[in-house]
Amino acid sequence: xxxPALRLACWILIGLxxxxxxxxxxxxxxxxxxxxxxxxxxxxxxxxxxxxERQINGLDDYHVFSHSKNEEFQLENFKVKTLLxxxxxxxxxxLISHNVDEVHMLRPSHYLxxxxxxxMDKSEELRExxxxxxxxxxxxxxxxxxxxxxxxxxxxxxxxxxxYDGITGKGVVTAIVDDGLDMDSKDLKESFCEEGxxxxxxxxxxxxxxxxxxHHGTRCAAEIAAKKGNKYCGVGVAYDSKVSGIRxxxxxxTPEDEALSLIYGLDVxxxxxxxxxxxxxxxxxxxxxxxxxxxxxKGVQDGRKGKGALYVFASGNGASSGDNxxxxxxxxxxxxxxxxxxxxxxxxxxxxxxxxxxMTVTYSSGSGEHIHTTDINDKCSDTHGGTxxxxxxxxxxxxxxxQANPDLTWRDIQWLTVLTAVPVNEQxxxxxxxxxxxxxxxxxxxxxxxxYALVNLARSPDFPYLKPQSWIYGTEVHESxxxxxxxxxxxxxxxxxxEAKDLMNFEKIEHVTVTVDxxxxxxxxxxxxxxxxxxVVSELAPYRRMDKDKEGFPNWTFMSVAHWGEDGLGEWxxxxxxxxxxxxxxxxxxxxxxxxxxxxxxxxxxxLTKKYDEILVNPPSSSTSTTVDTSSTxxxxxxxxxxxxxxxETDVKxxxxxxDEDFENEEGSYKHSNSSHITEYLAFLLGLGxxxxxxxxxxxxxxxxxxxxxxxRDEYEFDLIPADDDFDTExxxxxxxxxxxxxxxxLMFEDTSQREASPHEYQDSLGSNEHxxxxxx
Numbered sequence: 001x002x003x004p005a006l007r008l009a010c011w012i013l014i015g016l017x018x019x020x021x022x023x024x025x026x027x028x029x030x031x032x033x034x035x036x037x038x039x040x041x042x043x044x045x046x047x048x049x050x051x052x053e054r055q056i057n058g059l060d061d062y063h064v065f066s067h068s069k070n071e072e073f074q075l076e077n078f079k080v081k082t083l084l085x086x087x088x089x090x091x092x093x094x095l096i097s098h099n100v101d102e103v104h105m106l107r108p109s110h111y112l113x114x115x116x117x118x119x120m121d122k123s124e125e126l127r128e129x130x131x132x133x134x135x136x137x138x139x140x141x142x143x144x145x146x147x148x149x150x151x152x153x154x155x156x157x158x159x160x161x162x163x164y165d166g167i168t169g170k171g172v173v174t175a176i177v178d179d180g181l182d183m184d185s186k187d188l189k190e191s192f193c194e195e196g197x198x199x200x201x202x203x204x205x206x207x208x209x210x211x212x213x214x215h216h217g218t219r220c221a222a223e224i225a226a227k228k229g230n231k232y233c234g235v236g237v238a239y240d241s242k243v244s245g246i247r248x249x250x251x252x253x254t255p256e257d258e259a260l261s262l263i264y265g266l267d268v269x270x271x272x273x274x275x276x277x278x279x280x281x282x283x284x285x286x287x288x289x290x291x292x293x294x295x296x297x298k299g300v301q302d303g304r305k306g307k308g309a310l311y312v313f314a315s316g317n318g319a320s321s322g323d324n325x326x327x328x329x330x331x332x333x334x335x336x337x338x339x340x341x342x343x344x345x346x347x348x349x350x351x352x353x354x355x356x357x358x359m360t361v362t363y364s365s366g367s368g369e370h371i372h373t374t375d376i377n378d379k380c381s382d383t384h385g386g387t388x389x390x391x392x393x394x395x396x397x398x399x400x401x402x403q404a405n406p407d408l409t410w411r412d413i414q415w416l417t418v419l420t421a422v423p424v425n426e427q428x429x430x431x432x433x434x435x436x437x438x439x440x441x442x443x444x445x446x447x448x449x450x451x452y453a454l455v456n457l458a459r460s461p462d463f464p465y466l467k468p469q470s471w472i473y474g475t476e477v478h479e480s481x482x483x484x485x486x487x488x489x490x491x492x493x494x495x496x497x498x499e500a501k502d503l504m505n506f507e508k509i510e511h512v513t514v515t516v517d518x519x520x521x522x523x524x525x526x527x528x529x530x531x532x533x534x535x536v537v538s539e540l541a542p543y544r545r546m547d548k549d550k551e552g553f554p555n556w557t558f559m560s561v562a563h564w565g566e567d568g569l570g571e572w573x574x575x576x577x578x579x580x581x582x583x584x585x586x587x588x589x590x591x592x593x594x595x596x597x598x599x600x601x602x603x604x605x606x607x608l609t610k611k612y613d614e615i616l617v618n619p620p621s622s623s624t625s626t627t628v629d630t631s632s633t634x635x636x637x638x639x640x641x642x643x644x645x646x647x648x649e650t651d652v653k654x655x656x657x658x659x660d661e662d663f664e665n666e667e668g669s670y671k672h673s674n675s676s677h678i679t680e681y682l683a684f685l686l687g688l689g690x691x692x693x694x695x696x697x698x699x700x701x702x703x704x705x706x707x708x709x710x711x712x713r714d715e716y717e718f719d720l721i722p723a724d725d726d727f728d729t730e731x732x733x734x735x736x737x738x739x740x741x742x743x744x745x746x747l748m749f750e751d752t753s754q755r756e757a758s759p760h761e762y763q764d765s766l767g768s769n770e771h772x773x774x775x776x777x
Contacts, residue, residue: 225243334594354442472506528541
């Protein structure tokens, strides 16, 4: 009975040998999980095969054995379903019968590595160096990845080198057209520009946030001009620039006030940042009124001392609802830079709307991150986002550009953006090479804004400044095409000729607009595309799954920047594709080209009311000019006529025909020669008409005076001339053709001293507009 115990003791003594013996190259070391009650029996059974070495200290059921390397027992395959020799299969069965649960080969093959001391990433070091060099002690700066991104290097606006070059936005003012601006904030009180500010909701000068959710404008303003080095919240991308506040989003607003908001402080404000528009619901198709369009035109023509104010609009946050920014008449205006969004990783966030009007993208929320900025009520915000955060960030970057080169026009800024934008995610479908060799995507425009590239080219002596603007209104194409087939396609063509370009002093394209009259049983089941002669495709209207509207596209205008730089010669194809269960009818369409002129000396000022399409239909054959002197202005009115371009080889000299006193003395009016007889006749007729007007005014003087003294309760009617422009639908023109003003309406002035500074003289009853903010996501 003592024999098994004796044998076990012998085995254990044998196992107490030196480490050298265990490490011999002749033995294979392994461990078995074996209940110690089975150990004596196991040792007796396997003494010819295995040698017992020892128990693993502290682990009662684990025992170390070895065997000669000349023997191949395939122990590493224990309990693994694999092919074994018959002998080894029997051995494995015996191990299992002796309650062996596990086999562990103890070869020295597992290496552990030291946890080395943490070495700070170069990107983190660089961010700390930037903070040190610019005395940035603002607590949010470490979170402001859009300024410097150590987590995903390269995915930021690349602004630090611009700061090192001394470009910080000094001398530039951006108007935040939004829900107000907290001018008492520690981050904004020094950058606030009162001269460019007005509250159109409360009708007072200071656009102070008054409602609980009036935080949108403050957050946007701080993205641009938050003070650095004050130990408060974050830093603005153009921290030495100024911001005005124009408050319009906190209540309903009239078309008059909306128009005024976009030109308020036009002699002070350089940029207007607009993070709002029609509802982002995938259903709405809405544009601005004629008043607003005229205001934006005035902004680009008269702002910045004739170089043009810059309008920056957020593309919209309705992509997850199938929305598209070409159904928004603000973002698809040729006068807007439409800005989409990318996130901290450079990815396209699901909310950001795409369309052929998107020119560029910059950073905003997504992939679990947001824009970190200043908030109202003495707080900071970690939840700002959406394209409404991308637009003011872009506006801030353009502030840097204007400091670097204040001579750039609004069109030069757009051209600069096209030239310097950096394509992102080029592996995604949808990118196409344009006629000028740039890549374009409806999601990303020409790519993301790179601050250093933008500023560097802007201040370069080699920057290719654009010549004055010119345009061609193509002849309206009337069709009667229809289909109710699934995937049925309707196509119509328009050919742009060199004769038409020469007639209109047109060289190359910047913007293309297409106004369509399309009927559809369900608007969302219609795809509209424009294909240029060079093969570039603009998706004007994608399918919108939620859009069940039955009116189609009644005189709706789309816009595209995808054809920038094309000469435009050749056939332009409008392609309409129908979906199953729908019917569509193309009644008419008209294409318009806006771009660079051939001869700057022949440039004229654009008017929304002039019917430029008639010039191609009925080109004049001679030109006349008359100069009219008035007491306050000297305006040149010109009319031109040339023989039809396709039927003559006569050189044609074009003439200005605006006749608007706002456009008087415009440098670059058409040069022209006159027939002396026609000039004399026209002068005689003009003089005769002037004499008749004087007689009429004198004889009706008493009548006019009586009308001026009418009771205040009488109503006044103002007829607006319907504009033949690029935005109006028939409904817009009808709604804005006549407005009735209530003479009893009162202004809400805080004190009488503000009356003189008010942007309008009375509160009217023109109706109201309400624009959703591009909400933070």
